[in-house]
Amino acid sequence: MTAAEWCVFGTLLLYLLTIAPIKWIGFRRFDNSRPRDPAFYNDPIRARALGAHQNGIEAFPFFAVAVLLAEFRAGPQRLINELALLFLIVRIAYVLTYVGDRPTLRSILWAIGFAINIAIFFLPAIRNYLPM
Known part of the structure; x- marks a missing residue:
């Protein structure tokens, strides 16, 4: 597996680990028979x-x-790996700013992450124009 593919897996784990600790910490108030109960998420951090x-x-x-x-589509693998790792780092920072209630920084990080995705998506189209 490539580093980029591991970053895909890491991104999957990140969004799962974003909510799991909140449910675990609030286990006395969290009712697993009603996992989407809006009352549990009344707390601002939750x-x-x-x-x-x-x-x-x-x-x-x-x-x-x-x-x-x-x-x-045979994009430059090294660049795909680097951008995927950068995306994962940006997403980790995004989660921290989201939970930490830093909306402006969070929005900036979201835009950076989206731009990274666009770059990865178009790498095969521009690979001939990249210095190798």
């Missing part, structure tokens, strides 16, 4: 963790498709 989790679910498909498409 609400932000849920938002970060949901955004992770939303961001994951484009990232995974961009990585796989770039690899299948």
